[in-house]
Amino acid sequence: MNKIGFRHAIRGIFKAIQFERNMKIHMVAMLIVLFTGLILTLNAIEWVFILIAIAIVLIAELLNTSIEKITDQIFTGRHEHARNIKDISAGAVLVAAIFAAMIGIIIFLPKIINFF
Numbered sequence: 001m002n003k004i005g006f007r008h009a010i011r012g013i014f015k016a017i018q019f020e021r022n023m024k025i026h027m028v029a030m031l032i033v034l035f036t037g038l039i040l041t042l043n044a045i046e047w048v049f050i051l052i053a054i055a056i057v058l059i060a061e062l063l064n065t066s067i068e069k070i071t072d073q074i075f076t077g078r079h080e081h082a083r084n085i086k087d088i089s090a091g092a093v094l095v096a097a098i099f100a101a102m103i104g105i106i107i108f109l110p111k112i113i114n115f116f
């Protein structure tokens with residue numbers, strides 16, 4: 001990816017944040033997780049799992065947003081195909097978020113319990 005392509009990609013991320021309430025929620029959740037990770041001093045392996053989990057959720061949400069936009073262009077008005085496409089795409093985000101939450105609980109819960 002050249003410098004110009006990189007700029008377009010960054011713009012795409014900001015557009016997704018602008019369009020999607022869920023994307024804003026994911027960004028806030030990411031900042032909270034990163035901050036908590038710093039406070040609880042995760043080790044290298046724990047950071048790797050947390051960063052992979054965050055990346056998969058953000059990637060899924062970016063693709064979901066893109067698929068929603070394409071679907072809205074293809075189908076005008078309500079349509080069963082549009083519903084299925086969007087629901088399946090949203091399902092991908094849900095799967096990523098559930099597994100990310102499980103990774104977060106496995107890594108953070110024992111540390112939070114020890115912290116208090």
Ligand SMILES: Nc1ncnc2c1ncn2[C@@H]1O[C@H](COP(=O)(O)OP(=O)(O)OP(=O)(O)O)[C@@H](O)[C@H]1O
Binds near residue numbers: 080
């Ligand atoms: N054109 C359509 N025809 C039929 N059902 C639709 C259509 N557009 C959206 N839906 C239904 O409404 C749901 C929400 O779609 P919408 O485009 O509003 O996404 P959203 O509210 O931004 O979703 P998310 O919160 O997952 O990002 C879809 O998952 C689908 O079930």
